[in-house]
Amino acid sequence: MGRRQNDSDFGRFAIFILLLIGTISCSTVYLFLKVVLRPTSTAPVTVSEKGDGVGLVVNDDDDLRGSEEGQCCRGIEHLELWGEAVKWGSDFKVNSSEDCCMACKGMCKDDGGPCLCNSWVFCSDREACGPRFGECWLKRQQDALNPDRRDSGDLVMWTSGFVFNKEEGIVGLETDHGILRVELLPECAPHSVAYILELLALPHCVGCQIHRAESRGSFWDSKGNHIEKAPYGPPFALIQGTLESYGSIFNDIPKEHCPAIRRGSVAWVGSGPEFFISLVDHEEWRKSYTVFGYVLSEDMGILEKISQLPTKSEVWNNINVSVLENPVSVRFRRMNTKS
Numbered sequence: 212m213g214r215r216q217n218d219s220d221f222g223r224f225a226i227f228i229l230l231l232i233g234t235i236s237c238s239t240v241y242l243f244l245k246v247v248l249r250p251t252s253t254a255p256v257t258v259s260e261k262g263d264g265v266g267l268v269v270n271d272d273d274d275l276r277g278s279e280e281g282q283c284c285r286g287i288e289h290l291e292l293w294g295e296a297v298k299w300g301s302d303f304k305v306n307s308s309e310d311c312c313m314a315c316k317g318m319c320k321d322d323g324g325p326c327l328c329n330s331w332v333f334c335s336d337r338e339a340c341g342p343r344f345g346e347c348w349l350k351r352q353q354d355a356l357n358p359d360r361r362d363s364g365d366l367v368m369w370t371s372g373f374v375f376n377k378e379e380g381i382v383g384l385e386t387d388h389g390i391l392r393v394e395l396l397p398e399c400a401p402h403s404v405a406y407i408l409e410l411l412a413l414p415h416c417v418g419c420q421i422h423r424a425e426s427r428g429s430f431w432d433s434k435g436n437h438i439e440k441a442p443y444g445p446p447f448a449l450i451q452g453t454l455e456s457y458g459s460i461f462n463d464i465p466k467e468h469c470p471a472i473r474r475g476s477v478a479w480v481g482s483g484p485e486f487f488i489s490l491v492d493h494e495e496w497r498k499s500y501t502v503f504g505y506v507l508s509e510d511m512g513i514l515e516k517i518s519q520l521p522t523k524s525e526v527w528n529n530i531n532v533s534v535l536e537n538p539v540s541v542r543f544r545r546m547n548t549k550s
Contacts, residue, residue: 283399283468284312286372292330292350293359300334300346308333308370311347312398315374318349325376329355332371339368355379356408356545373397373404381507382411383546386421386539389513391488392546393477393504399468403479403503406454406464407543413456416542421452425533426518427490435474435491445531448490450517452541455484469498475511477504490514 286308297318305311311333319326332348334340352358355375362369375397384391397404410416425446431437435448455461463482472478472493478500479486488506506514522533 284309284316284372285398285401285467286312286331286333286370287401287405288335288370289363289365289367290360290371291362291367291369292332292352292371293361294330294350294352296348297328297351298347298349300332300343300348303347303349304345305333305347306345308335308372311349311370312372312374314347315349315372316398319374319376326374326379327351329374329376329379330358330371331374332369334368335370336368339366356382356411358408372401381546382407383544384506385542385544386513386517388516388539389510390544390546391510391513392507394507395504396468396502399470400501400503401467403464403467403483403501406483407503409459410454410456411543411545413459413542416454416456418457419452419454419541421450421517421539421541422535423449423451423487423532424518424520424522424535425449426515431491435489437492437494443493443495446533447493448518449487450490450514451480451485451487452538453484454486454541464501467501467503469500470502471498472496472500472502473505475506475508475514476500476502477506478502488514490518 298314303314305314311331315326315328315331318328328349328351330350330352332350334343334346337344340346355373356379358373375395377394380395380397381392382395384393395404395407410419425444425448427433427435427448428444428446429438430441430444430446431448437443461484464479465482470476472489474489474491476489477486478489480500487500490511517539520539521536523536525532525534
């Protein structure tokens with residue numbers, strides 16, 4: 212037989228109910244505030260009828276934010292470069308491909324003179340390399356812009372990379388409005404630079420062009436600084452185009468070093484072949500794009516000129532963009548800082 216509930220039991224039960232109601236109320240308020248106050252972000256603009264479009268971008272992906280230029284040191288897996296050895300890997304072992312790259316960079320003169328080492332090869336596949344794992348071969352290519360490739364593919368146990376001094380690493384992006392000198396970043400974006408070197412070897416780059424051009428408007432000053440309280444576009448202060456030559460097979464470029472976009476940054480849109488060059492500092496884009504080069508400051512006037520060419524308005528992914536009435540053909544050519 213059940214025991215009759217007395218007054219003391221009833222009081223304890225009432226207190227329990229009140230505590231339960233209070234807990235539920237606090238939890239409800241917490242969840243409400245969490246939803247209301249949660250920060251939001253806008254993903255990068257993606258596909259348009261012209262390819263990928265650059266526009267309103269805030270990307271909180273921290274995976275590849277990396278270090279600043281000059282500090283990163285990366286290579287291409289499953290690639291073996293040939294060339295004259297300046298330091299034999301059989302006598303020189305390191306712990307990682309980055310260490311091997313840094314050893315090569317250490318043979319470059321601080322005054323910008325020639326690098327004794329402009330390529331490196333590291334035995335990176337522990338199982339395939341066996342006792343050779345860790346070998347770091349430091350090499351000197353006769354032609355830094357046309358490296359001697361011995362082998363590539365999934366079965367290759369080596370990781371290789373490039374190191375350029377300032378003169379070696381500058382190529383020209385030729386247009387009808389002038390030549391843009393671009394300093395490449397092989398240590399930070401080796402896959403991207405390897406592709407640019409392929410384009411450099413072509414006599415022509417049929418299909419390579421600039422098709423979008425947007426000026427700084429009144430949102431950024433002439434040095435690329437954003438005007439306080441001004442919107443971030445449109446216009447977005449950039450030129451955009453494609454670097455895919457007709458008849459060539461383009462393979463997506465993996466995401467590499469993604470520093471902040473600065474005035475003169477040359478970067479891929481997504482995995483390429485769409486690219487853009489920024490006329491200003493885009494701090495709001497939060498390191499969303501692989502930067503593989505920089506236009507020399509002396510040549511930014513050519514970009515400003517292109518950004519003022521006649522355009523027509525189009526809408527890409529609900530964003531207003533300015534498309535050139537007459538696209539500007541481009542091709543890469545050899546040159547140096549004295550050209």
